[in-house]
Amino acid sequence: MKKLTLIAGLTLALSSAAFADKLLINGAGATFPFPIYSKWFSEYNKLHPDIQINYQSIGSGGGIKQITEKTVDFGASDAPMSDAELTKAPGLLHIPTVMGAVVVVYNLPAVPQLRLTPEALAGIFLGKITSWNDPAIAKENPKAKLPDSAISVVHRSDGSGTTSVFTDYLAKVSPEWKAGPGAGKSVNWPAGLGGKGNEGVTGTVKQTEGGLGYLELAYANQNKLPMVELKNHDGQWVKPSLESVSAAAAKAEIPADYRVSITDAPGKDAYPISGFTWLLVYQEQADAQKGEAMARFLWWAEHDGQKQAAALDYAPLPHALLKKVEKTLETITVQGKAVLAARK
Amino acid sequence: MKSLGLRRGVNWAMTALCALALLVALVPLASLLWLVISRGLAGLSWDFFTSTPAPVGESGGGVANAIAGTLYIVGIACLIGVPLGVGAGVYLAERGDGPLGGAIRFTAEVLSGVPSIIIGIVAYALVVLPMRRFSALAGGVALAVLMVPTLARSTEELVRLVPRSLREASLALGVSEWRTSLSVVLRTALGGILTAILLAVARAAGETAPLLFTALNNQYWNLRADQPTASLTVQIYNYAVSPYQDWHDKAWSAALVLLLLVGTLSLAARLLARNRFR
Amino acid sequence: MVLTVLGAAVLVVAAVIVAELLRVGGPSLAQTGLWSFVKNSVWDVTRDVYGALPFIYGTLVTSGVALLLALPVSVGLALFLTEMAPPRVRSIVSFPISLLAGIPSVVYGLWGLFVLVPLLRRPVEPLLARTHLPIFTGAPIGLGYLAAGIVLAIMILPTITSIAIEVLRTVPGSLREAALALGATRWEAIRTAVLPYARTGIIGATMLGLGRALGETMAVTMVIGNSPTIRASLFAPGYTLPAVIANEFAEASGAQQTGALAALGLLLFAVTVLLNIAARLLVRAVRRGPARVAA
Numbered sequence: 014m015k016k017l018t019l020i021a022g023l024t025l026a027l028s029s030a031a032f033a034d035k036l037l038i039n040g041a042g043a044t045f046p047f048p049i050y051s052k053w054f055s056e057y058n059k060l061h062p063d064i065q066i067n068y069q070s071i072g073s074g075g076g077i078k079q080i081t082e083k084t085v086d087f088g089a090s091d092a093p094m095s096d097a098e099l100t101k102a103p104g105l106l107h108i109p110t111v112m113g114a115v116v117v118v119y120n121l122p123a124v125p126q127l128r129l130t131p132e133a134l135a136g137i138f139l140g141k142i143t144s145w146n147d148p149a150i151a152k153e154n155p156k157a158k159l160p161d162s163a164i165s166v167v168h169r170s171d172g173s174g175t176t177s178v179f180t181d182y183l184a185k186v187s188p189e190w191k192a193g194p195g196a197g198k199s200v201n202w203p204a205g206l207g208g209k210g211n212e213g214v215t216g217t218v219k220q221t222e223g224g225l226g227y228l229e230l231a232y233a234n235q236n237k238l239p240m241v242e243l244k245n246h247d248g249q250w251v252k253p254s255l256e257s258v259s260a261a262a263a264k265a266e267i268p269a270d271y272r273v274s275i276t277d278a279p280g281k282d283a284y285p286i287s288g289f290t291w292l293l294v295y296q297e298q299a300d301a302q303k304g305e306a307m308a309r310f311l312w313w314a315e316h317d318g319q320k321q322a323a324a325l326d327y328a329p330l331p332h333a334l335l336k337k338v339e340k341t342l343e344t345i346t347v348q349g350k351a352v353l354a355a356r357k
Numbered sequence: 358m359k360s361l362g363l364r365r366g367v368n369w370a371m372t373a374l375c376a377l378a379l380l381v382a383l384v385p386l387a388s389l390l391w392l393v394i395s396r397g398l399a400g401l402s403w404d405f406f407t408s409t410p411a412p413v414g415e416s417g418g419g420v421a422n423a424i425a426g427t428l429y430i431v432g433i434a435c436l437i438g439v440p441l442g443v444g445a446g447v448y449l450a451e452r453g454d455g456p457l458g459g460a461i462r463f464t465a466e467v468l469s470g471v472p473s474i475i476i477g478i479v480a481y482a483l484v485v486l487p488m489r490r491f492s493a494l495a496g497g498v499a500l501a502v503l504m505v506p507t508l509a510r511s512t513e514e515l516v517r518l519v520p521r522s523l524r525e526a527s528l529a530l531g532v533s534e535w536r537t538s539l540s541v542v543l544r545t546a547l548g549g550i551l552t553a554i555l556l557a558v559a560r561a562a563g564e565t566a567p568l569l570f571t572a573l574n575n576q577y578w579n580l581r582a583d584q585p586t587a588s589l590t591v592q593i594y595n596y597a598v599s600p601y602q603d604w605h606d607k608a609w610s611a612a613l614v615l616l617l618l619v620g621t622l623s624l625a626a627r628l629l630a631r632n633r634f635r
Numbered sequence: 636m637v638l639t640v641l642g643a644a645v646l647v648v649a650a651v652i653v654a655e656l657l658r659v660g661g662p663s664l665a666q667t668g669l670w671s672f673v674k675n676s677v678w679d680v681t682r683d684v685y686g687a688l689p690f691i692y693g694t695l696v697t698s699g700v701a702l703l704l705a706l707p708v709s710v711g712l713a714l715f716l717t718e719m720a721p722p723r724v725r726s727i728v729s730f731p732i733s734l735l736a737g738i739p740s741v742v743y744g745l746w747g748l749f750v751l752v753p754l755l756r757r758p759v760e761p762l763l764a765r766t767h768l769p770i771f772t773g774a775p776i777g778l779g780y781l782a783a784g785i786v787l788a789i790m791i792l793p794t795i796t797s798i799a800i801e802v803l804r805t806v807p808g809s810l811r812e813a814a815l816a817l818g819a820t821r822w823e824a825i826r827t828a829v830l831p832y833a834r835t836g837i838i839g840a841t842m843l844g845l846g847r848a849l850g851e852t853m854a855v856t857m858v859i860g861n862s863p864t865i866r867a868s869l870f871a872p873g874y875t876l877p878a879v880i881a882n883e884f885a886e887a888s889g890a891q892q893t894g895a896l897a898a899l900g901l902l903l904f905a906v907t908v909l910l911n912i913a914a915r916l917l918v919r920a921v922r923r924g925p926a927r928v929a930a
Contacts, residue, residue, distance in 0.1 A: 037577065037584050039490065051412040051576075058577075065577045067585060074886035081888075083489050098888060163774035170861035172680065172886040197681030199883075206778055206872045207861030208598070209882060215600035220753070221776060235414050236600045325414075368820035372719055378711030379728065382796070385789045386735050389746045444641025452638065461642050464649045470843070470911035471652070472850025474877045475900050478884060479655045502648055509645055538638065563739025566852040566877070570885045590741045594853060597745045605749070612742045623737050 034063065038303050038310075041069040042076020042089030044210035045113060045175045045229045046290040049325045050089065053318050057310055064306050070210055074172020074198045080105065080293045086303055088293035091174030092198050093272035106345070107271045107291040108311055109338060111319075111327040112262055114230040114253040115179045115286040118238040120218050121145065121160065128153040128242045128250060131285075135187035137164055137225065139194075140204030145223065160223070167217045167226030170207030172199040178288040179227045182276040186285075227286075230258075231326035245285040246277050257284035258328040267334060271341075287328075297346050304347040311342050312353060390616075397613025400606040410576050410592075416603045420611050422578045426493070426587040427618070429580055430572055431562050433497025438504035438561075439554055445505065446512020446550075447538055453513065462513070469506040476502050477567035485571060493579070493586035496572025500561040508557050515549035516542055552626045559622035563615065565590035589615045652904070660901045663894030672898060678863040678879075685895035687902060689863040693780065693873035694903075697855060698848040700784025700869065705792045706841055712792075713799035718811075718825055736793035744857035747786040752777035752858055755785075760870055773868040778860035781869040786854045791844035798843060802836030802921055803829065839917030846910045850903060852877035876903045 047070040054066040071079075073090035080088030081102040093107060117134065119127060129137075133149040136142035142149055146159040169176045177198045184191040194200040208214035208226070215232045218224040230253050233240050242250045251257050261283035265275045277285050292311065298304025315338055319329040330338065343353045404419045411418030445465070449458055480499035485491055519542050527541040528534065543550070565588075573585040574595065580586075589611050596608035664672060667685070675686025712732075716725045760775030806829050814824035830837075860872020861882060876899050887893040 035577075037575075037579065037581070039585055041573070048413040054576075055412040067575045067577055067579075069574050069585070071573075072886050074883075074888060076886075078886050078888050082486060084485055084491060165774055165776050170882050172883065172888070194679075195681050198888075199680040201677060201679035201681065201684075202862065202864075205862060206776065207874075207882075209856075209861070210598070212595075212599040212601075216598055217778070219600050221756070221778075223774070231414075232600065364820050364823065368822040371822040371825075372715075375711040375715035375719055378708045379715055381708050382712050382735070382792055383731060385746075386731055388750060389738065389742070392746065392750060393742065441641055441644050444638060445645045448638040448642030453642065457639075458642070461645050465645050466915050467908050467911050468645070468649055468652075470846045470850075470907055472852065472877055472903060472907055474850070474852045474880050475652065475656070475904050478659075478880065478897065478900050479652050481884070482655050482659060483651070502652075505645060505648060509642075535637065559737060563737075563741070565739070565741040566881055569881055590739060590853075593741050593745060594857070597741075597748055597857065608745055612745055615739060616742065619737055619739060620734075623733075 036064050036302055036306055038064065038066045038087070038307060039069075039085045040066065040076075040087040040089060040292075041071050041079050041085045042293070043073040043091045043174050043290055044070040044212060045073070045091040045115075045173075045178075045288075046089065046111060046327065047211065048229075048231045048235065049111060049322060049327050052321060052325060053314055056318075056321070057313060060313075061306075064310070066310065070212070072169070072171035072198075072210060073174030073177065076293065080295075086300070087307060089291065090293060091288055091290035092177030093274070093291065094293070102293075102295075104296045106294055106296050106341060108294060108341065109271050109289045109291050109330055109334065110314055111322045111329060112258050112275075112287060112289050113327050114258045114284050115175055115182075115227050115288065116230050116233045116253040117225065117227050117241040117243070117286075118215075118218055118233045119225040119241065120222050120238070122222070124154075124157045124159065125239060126154075126242070127157060127239065128244075130244050131183075131186035134241075134243070135183050135190045138166060138168070138183065138202070138204065139187075139189060140166070143204075162223050165221050165224040166202075166205030167208055167214050167221070167224055168202050168205050169199070169214060170209050173210075174198065174288075174290065175211055175227065175229060176200065178274075178276060179286060181274050182286045185277040230254075234326050243285055245281075245283055246279050247281050247283070249281050251282060251284050253284050253286075255323055255326065255328045257282050258287040259331070260284070261287035262289075262328070262331060267337075271338075294345065296344060297349075298352075301347045304345070305352045308342060308345045308352040311345075312339075315339065315342065393609060393612050393616055396606065396609035398610075400610035401613070405607070405610055409578060414601065420587075420589065420592055420607065420614070422575065423587040423589045423592040423611065424614060425578065425580065426572070426575070427562055427589045427615075430493050430496040430568070430586060430588055431500060431558055433493060433582060434500035434504060434561050435554070435558060437497060438501030438508065438557070441501070442505040442508025442557070443512045443543075443550060443554075445509035447516055447543060449509060449513040450516035451538055451542070462510070465506040465509045469510070472566075473499075473503055473564055474566040474569075477570055480567065481570045488583065490583060491571065491573035491585040492583045493572055494582045496568045496586065496588070497582075499567035499571045500564060503564065503567065504557040504561055507560070508553055511553035511556075512546070512550055515546040515553065518549070519545045548629060548632075552630045555622050555626035555629070559619045559626070562622070563590060563619050565594055589618075656897055656901045656904060660894055660897030660899075663891060664898045664901065672895075673902075676865055680883075680892055683889070683891050685891065685898075687876075687895075687899055689865050690874050690876045690879050690899060691902070692865050693783075693859065693878075694849055694875040696780050696869070696873065697783040697787055697859065697875055698845055700780065701787035701791055701848045702841065702845060704785065704788035705795060705844060708788075709792050709795035709840075709844070710799055710837060712796050713803055714825060714829075717800055717803040718821065718829065732793050732796055735789070736797070740790065740851060740854045741857075743786055743790055744854040747782060747854060747858040751785060752782050755782055764870075769867050770869050773866070773870045775870055776860070776872065778858055779870050779872045780859065780866075783855045783859040783873070783875070784869070786858055787848045787851055790851060790854060791848050794847055795840045795844040798840035798918060799833075799837050802833045802840060802918070805836070805921060806832045833921070835917050836921035839914045839921065842910050842914035842917065846907050846914065849910070850877055850907050852881050856881050876900075 076088035079085045180196040184196040208217040214226045218226040261278040322329040408419035409422045484495035527537040575585045575587045593611045596604040676688040756777035763771040810828045814828040856878040862872040863874045
């Protein structure tokens, strides 16, 4: 009995020592950019085998909470933190990484194309439009063979930046939505099924014939789900694409702390449910080793990393914004000393 | 009075219904085992046992780190839970006839019915928040709390089976009471206690809910107690609710590995118990 | 001394669990009041309104469905194995049943998600809809109360069965023989002599099964559809107490949401503890000896 315990204890101690030379940085949060983040962290690990960045896609709400509690080294969110949330995490920076689109996908094998007006979209998520052949849908899709069956609405069950972007849009285009569920990371859904993460919503829509849900563009493309065309601020029908996302960001005024919404953006080609996604890091890093590694990674992500964005269906940041972000990254300090400035 | 024929008919019908119950119970089991084995085998490969997970959307990769993580977290749980559980059990058997013993016994019984997600919340508040990190240790603590009550109760029973004469012989030889408990009583009951430990380990290895916000997950190898660690169960959950076919296949394969692990432990426990009582 | 400390550790663990839940969840419960928390059917994180009713309802409905399905099968199975089947069959069957108890819940969830839910979507739910009962209406999505109830039924079946078998074994042979000697058929002997004697124990077994169903997390989260609404139809998606804790606890922002979730945990804890106490007292009364912990 005692020997067993001793052996087990020794094994634990030894194995810990064997792994101690690798630097493990822990992060958690948004599922929206998970496909590109997981690619980035994997690529970065190949370039720097001694640095492992462990990222868990638990949702933006989780990312904000855990970085506030400092149980992770960085957070990630595609909903900017509110002022109230920021007061609990003083010194936390929003570092924009890429842009993406929240797309509305559906599962109707007989209908390859679908258009929805903002009113129809809000109506479906409010639970007012429940059938696929509702006049509000049929009017804009005269050629589609819409079935006389129920729409299974799928939304997020966790606190989500994707939800935040989506409901932010709905609140802008639908007064009824604004007065009802409202905008937020986790709203009181009048209808539908909850799926965990972008992964869960995608999985549920894919499995459920007659399903309709919202998710990040990359998930829709990877899973070959048909996407709804939406009517934008200028009254044009637009398909979600990297170009239409970039168009939405083109005219946006971006504040110094990067907390901005670009939903329902003006512009003929602008996709109306576009958004930034952010990594959340503290300006003053407590751990010298991790802080420096994190700052270097961010620098890499904003340069080499941007080149991988398009292949994974994310829009790279506009050039002007990148220049501003560089300046912000240079303000990251470890024990008062700027990490990246020292490198130069 | 009903006719004999009718009564015999009812008797026959009820027997048939009860036999049907057996069938109804076995159908889901057969379906589940068949799918886990057939779909799980299809996805097994060398990579599956040796690699860490691939990035989203890329095929390949494996769950090697999750298998190691499960063993590691359960190992930590054993280091904490086994001495506590077995110790409490010995106490209950040896000195547990007073009111304190009664209270402990009752608490252990009730604790064994507490939903494991609740233990997860408590471990988050008590280990993760103060340490400022999700960790294998937090997961191990949560699983240990789940192991203690069952272990305590089964240890008590097994120790009570040790003949009084053995204990008295040891005491008569001048061995202290404490040493008697440890080296005579515990050693005699050791086989049975090992069985109980194996069963508790099997149960702990299959837990998911208490690990969600304690050990979290990790896409890399990790055997450091103070870092987030992957586990088979959390990995199965993440893969199952994902939209990727490749991940679904991996979920089934990981389920097969988990079932084999749990099954081997239970089988070992059974064999151990059988040999002992023969 | 060491032993006493180890023994007392069990009490400490229990006390710590209760204290932690009270510390995190207590203030929010005290603020809203237990009754208004329980009867409020709105869970709106954006507006910081937290009501427990949808989760309580979902937990009760899914556990209810599970009991309804599992109880007859478990008791039938237990009767078959103890009273009817030859001993050989009993020893062969007891292994798969204990296997059923040992399968991790996430594997049940996996099976539920990829086997049961598609099966419910077509053909089971459309067929049930033909009955036009209010509990079988709405879109046949597959994910929902019914799916969760069925998965739970399968999961609690071994629990109820194994305890029911133990209870049935305590029925004195003389009772059975007396009934048979009076000319009763085997079923009549069971109905008039065995079942009445074992009734208390079977109720206890049922309560332990219920306790397991109430607290089950993963398998339910994966198939219930996670929607904090209250619907009469079993086809509709719902939510349960453990499922919402699993989904929202790691991300709950602000003391209010965390508090509300911990309060849900406290409710769940209290209910399962009470149920377990009652069940164990019942089963213990039947066994008339130190009760063994059910596996």
